Amino acid sequence: MTESERERRLEERLRLLEHQLDYLRAELLHLVHEREKNVYSAAWLIFRPLRRVEAALVDAVTPLLRGFFRKPAAPAAETIVGAPPATRATTKPQRLLVDVTATAQRDAGTGIQRVVKKITQALYRDEALPIPAIAVRCEGGRLLTCEAFVAALIGGPAGRDREIEIEPGDRFFMLSDSWNAFEAFQPAFARIRAGGGEIVTCIFDLIPVLHPHACHEVTPPRYEAWLRRALIESDAFLAISRTVAEELADFVEQNRLPHRPGLSIGWFHCGSDIADGAPAAPRxxxxxxxxxxxxxxxxxxxxxxxxxxxxxxxxxxxxxxxxxxxxxxxxxxxxxxxxxxxxxxxxxxxxxxxxxxxxxxxxxxxxxxxxxxxxxxxxxxxxxxxxxxxxxxxxxxxxxxxxxxxxxxxxxxxxxxxxxxxxxxxxxxxxxxxxxxxxxxxxxxSSWAEAAHRVAQVIATEDWSRKLP
The missing domain is CATH 3.40.50.2000 (Glycogen Phosphorylase B;)
Incomplete structure (x- = not known):
């Protein structure tokens, strides 16, 4: 990197930090102004005694919450539970089990849920997939089908959910966000690996570790804990852009993070089609x-x-x-x-x-x-x-x-x-x-149909763009 390039990057980094500072300053001033309005209002005289009670409760509960959200220490590679074996699975991909657990349980309507629903919908509509796909959810360590969830996406009646028996060569694609429930999948991971299968995790971005000040305060430590665990449990990552795929590979290498040997990284592009046909009359x-x-x-x-x-x-x-x-x-x-x-x-x-x-x-x-x-x-x-x-x-x-x-x-x-x-x-x-x-x-x-087909194609043919040692 040339000296001028280093200076340009430093200048842009300083501009970003100044922008973030201005944003947080505006938030702080707004909250101070709102507090002053409350303090000098007549209602404050009524609710002030209750604030003392509330403050006492907060003081009692806060230490417990801090312990719950405390950033976990990074364990050494040799002491991580479930550390990676020396070799990877050799059984060829046979089925694609697509995890939609978090979205099926609660659709927050954000971009992640949109990707999960659109990819799942397109996988079920694609009659030329290189590998059959089944949407699943995890419950008590078991994998079950998501009949109602799929029916809502593609139409038709919804049958009863049934348990999925792991078969040799299954690829388990962690499509839905699993930050808060990764441990629940451990029994499923073990059965998939026992059958010669692999775990592939979808990664949407690295914003919580690259730009922590853009996130809610509890998000970066949760995300980093998830990422470290996912690097150990996953045989491959599939990013929603080439940029994120490269950021992930660089982040792992620069920080020397423990990961499974031969970790594969690939990418696909999200779809762009919103609604079929002409737009309906708006409000x-x-x-x-x-x-x-x-x-x-x-x-x-x-x-x-x-x-x-x-x-x-x-x-x-x-x-x-x-x-x-x-x-x-x-x-x-x-x-x-x-x-x-x-x-x-x-x-x-x-x-x-x-x-x-x-x-x-x-x-x-x-x-x-x-x-x-x-x-x-x-x-x-x-x-x-x-x-x-x-x-x-x-x-x-x-x-x-x-x-x-x-x-x-x-x-x-x-x-x-x-x-x-x-x-x-x-x-x-x-x-x-x-x-x-x-x-x-x-x-x-790309259409969502093309996006979903690429997801299946990358996993089925192991068309990864980068492998880490």
Whole structure:
């Protein structure tokens, strides 16, 4: 790496830290302001005695919670329970058992659940899979079919769940997020390995270890504990982008993390098709928002998604007399009190600024189709679904200039300097005035059917992109 390249990376790292600091400062000031309003209200005089009781309960419970969420120490490779054997399975893949446990139990409506449902649906609809696939859930160490879950995805009646008997060569694909229940799968892992099978884990991103300040405080230690365990238990990882696959390999090697010998790493691209057929009629308030020069931003409201960057860019446009609209679609996440209060209390809210937190596929397709452009201002992602979704519907995409977005957007997306509202405002003006033209056809626009087929193909043919010693 040249000296100039090191200086550039250091500068970008400092910019990211400054952005994160500004975000957290805004959150802190908002919470302080809310506390002051409570302290000086008449209601505070009524509830103040109860606060003393509450404080006593918090003091009593907090040590217990800290012990529960404490970051586990990294055990040495030779002392890890279930340490990897010297050799891997030799039985060829015969079936693909797809774990959907967490999503079947609770669908939080986030990007991970969307990937789980879409991949599972496409696997069941694909009649040319290189390996048969069965969606399963884990209960008491047993693997059971998910008849109701699958029926909801592909239609038809739902039968009774039945237990799956492990067969030689089974590949167990941990598709659903398993951060909080990995230990529950140990009996299943043991039976699969006894039959010459393997464990393949889907990895969506490494944000909790690469960007811990973008996450809720309990997430990084939980994630790191899961990752260390998954590296020992998994024969392979399948990432949702080439970027994440490379980040994982580099992270393991740089930190010398214990892992199974010959750990394989591969990748696939998420699908981009949202809803079949023409969009259904939306609610009146959504139809009213989707007029004029409307820019659409889709994503959970959380620190890394860039909502404040987007808002600052549009404030500059409005000050300059531009009659552009910003429509936000996404549920509330974490560390979002300040930005959500700012959005809902903004002078333009309901006029040229809109936020919908309960949009389904049909209404989302409607919004994409009527947008002048889609905006994806995140500073960290595992893939960037809105880039692919917007491009598939023929809409130009403006996104942060980060590696994974370059992978997905390719030459077809338009980029701006990450976390720079001024650069974003200029790029939006370029698009609205027609000075630059995006090429949605050059963006990665795999269908979910293609994504699911690649998942099965990589696992069935062992088409891994990288192997670790």
């Amino acid at each position: 009146p308030e959504i139809a009213a928002a989707a007029t004029g020069a409307m820019v659409l931003s889709v994503g959970t409201v959380e620190p890394r998604k860039g909502h404040r960057v987007a808002l600052r860019a549009f404030e500059a446009l409005w000050r300059a007399g531009r009659d552009a609209r910003l429509v936000l679609v996404g549920r509330r996440g974490w560390f979002e009190e300040a930005i959500t209060a700012e959005i809902r209390g903004h002078a333009e809210f309901g006029r040229r600024l809109f936020w919908f937190d309960d949009v389904g596929d049909a209404e989302l397709a409607f919004l994409y189709d009527r947008s002048a452009a889609a905006l994806v201002p995140s500073y960290a992602e595992g893939f960037g679904l809105p880039i692919a979704e917007a491009a598939r519907r023929g809409r130009p995409v403006i996104c942060s200039d980060i590696p994974v977005f370059r992978e997905v957007g390719g030459a077809g997306a338009l980029y701006f300097r990450v976390n720079d509202p001024h650069a974003l405002a200029e790029r939006i003006i370029d698009v609205l005035d027609g000075r630059v033209i995006a090429d949605p056809s050059a963006v990665s626009r």
